[in-house]
Amino acid sequence: MTTHIQSPQARCVLALSGGIDSRVLLHLLARYVRDNQCPAMAVHVHHGLSSSADQWVERCRQWCTEEALPFQVAYIQFDTQGKGLEAAARQARYQALERYIDKGDLLLTGQHRDDQLETFLLALKRGSGPKGLSGMAASMPFHQGRLIRPLLHCSRAEIEAYANTHQLSWVEDESNQDIRFDRNFIRHEVMPLLVARWPHFPQAVQRSAELCASQEALLDELLQERFQAALQPDNRLSVRCLLDCGDAVRAQILRMWFHQFEHQMPSRVQLEQICHQVLLAKSDANPCCRIGNHEVRRFDGYLHYVPVYADIRDWQCQIKFNHPVELPDGLGTLTLTDGTLLTLTLTLTLTLTESTLLTERTTEKPVEFGLDKRCLSTPLWVSFNPEGLVASPVGRKGRHKLKKLFQEYRIPSWRRRRMPILISGQQVVAVAGLFVDEHFSGSDYELIWSTDT
Template sequence: MSTLYNNFSRFMAANVQSDSRCVLALSGGIDSRVLLHLFARYVRENGCPAVVVHVHHGLSPSADQWVDRCRQWCIEEALPFQVEYVVVDKTGESLEAAARRVRYQALQRYIGEGDRLLTGQHRDDQLETFLLALKRGSGPKGLSCMAESMPFGRGRLLRPLLTVSRADIEVYATSFQLTWVEDESNQDTRFDRNFIRHDVVPLLVSRWPDFPQAVQRSAELCASQEALLNELLQDLYLAALQTNHSLSVHHLLTCRESARAQILRMWLHQLGHPMPSRIQLSNIDHQVLQARADANPKLRFGEHEIRRFDGFLFCIPVYPDISDWQCQIKLNQSVELPDGLGTLTLTETSSDAGLNRQCLAEPLRITFNPEGLMASPLGRKGRHKLKKLFQEYRIPSWQRRRIPILMSGKHVVAVANLFVDKHFSGSDCDLIWDTMAEFMSESGQEHRK
């Protein structure tokens, strides 16, 4: 079994810098248990900074016992141990996908600049992933499956056991008399991966013993083809990409449909989203990208939406509706805005672009609902609907109910960081919205070209 450690040690030497901290994801199953044993020896011999993290999903009745056993193993190996408790939202995606998503979100909090996250996937996992991708009809990106090393947060994710078979891992665990936990859900063939593991792979391997190695080669070839394709399209992608992470519709429409699809994949991957299906890409192309010029198209993509505005394509979160939210505000008072939109402060000031005391004649309130409201911005003639003013200010449609509006009775006093109504302009007080980060990053005002 020294061969397995020697291979592990060489992999670590090639992928871990001397000052990199290593974070090991320990589920407690046999794969991560063997990884912990190898890792502990490597840390003793090389002295690299290390921490072990167990993510408690709460999906198994044995979940608390798994925490205790993982903690005990780390005590025995003299490794720091942390537990992350997460809640898995079981709606909108498969339980497997939801658990994986929250698990990696929790682990990412431990990864600083240059750190390495170690996970225990092996060659048989790669085979299962390949067959699942094949079932979905994936292209080269999906069929390239899992990489031994890939960017993750501010560091990298490493899979040191990816070329090792499950059988070799079991032999190692037995030879060192290691114990591990068994997740009862791993036997449930209602889950696609378990069905492939228990019913499909044994049949394939009994007929073709070298099938796992052949799949590994195919995955590597697909990864190589995907990398080459991205390299060839890199200039087109960079030409379309804007500083606010949107894409130029004009640049996209000058490309072939197949090239557009790959650029969209590159874009979504860069933003950290899962790869879209062929149907999703087709819908983005035809329903959003090529919608009529005066349309306000959108397409749901997981917990995000693909939107088009002012000649650019955006991928934005699905925001909660806060248009019914209201709150009073007084002079020299700060109000916490909903949904992480910062604070709004009404403060005394000598600013020439502020408000007069007339606005204080009635109680002031904050709203986010522009429906039916009109205003007379300072420096303009007449009264205009806020909807029209937002269009003129080039505010994306999805942001128009996320900008604080200051009201005095039924009158618009100001729209935060956009304008003051001329009837309330003065130098007695000022309205300060402390953050425009979200608003500016998605507005049409920061395009590179």
């Protein structure tokens, strides 16, 4: 058994669970490092799901000390909302490992041929197409580097034989025996029957997975031009371009779009919902389709892929001069300071999906209005609920509902309750990053909305 790493000088980061697969890979990696003098380290992700989790940390630490490899522990907590325990743990594990992968690094994981068979059968059970049936790739982009599975063509029996030959010890996760989990049921109940009947079944599945991956790559290559025509630099997707496609092409372009986010891939039913309920919605509708912890939204002729945000409409806080207010849900801080240039400043770093929403307003020039001292004549409050509020933005005549103003400023519905509203008594003073009410425009104060993310 040998490892195959194409770049001998790349730093190798081993995902070390402590099970037999990653334990064998640790032994192989240590030998590879000695032969090639390349940098390497091991990372153990502590889920806290087992009563033995702390013991596993110490066993992994001991093995890394014996192999003279640096060792790190990533402690994680995760939410299973919207997905099963296995899927949630897997997603949280890879998110934790991303923190250790710098540009050009290789993340090594211990999946093998039997794991590939389990993955294939699980995808078959879900009714997956070529993308799902292609299983796990031996090499693929990951964060700033690549994910490598050196043992993917080795069987579990070969790995066990190697471990016994080299007298390696490893930890046993008791949950691996629980056949309530689908993967364990396939491993303990289904695979033995299949392999007993057809000994070469795992190799046949590996070939089928590789063929499916090849077909998927061909589809992506043939549709790349159409996909790029629909895709905007900020990752919006043109509704017009999608509607010009046939059903099969449209579904594939949507899969290509989701693939770049490296999040949960939608099911066939969800793709149909996106096509029929979101793409074909009326222009004044506010359609939405939830995919895991994100949503597909339609706005201004484009599809947007946005997180499911917390509901903060009932949050409010008093704001005082030179006392920054910490905004909820990672929205940064809001500060009322002395005005010099007297501009209402938006210094918020947006996600790729959101960045376009204020593009026309922020790329031309800042909103050049400050606040008059009259705004402090009554206590000032920060709110995120625009319902029932009206305002008179500088340069506009008359008073208008915030809902109408948000529409005119082309702010999509999912951001309208995430923009801080400054209120004096019952009057809107300003909407941070958008406008100042003409009754409070002046040269005394400056409102700054900022975030470090």
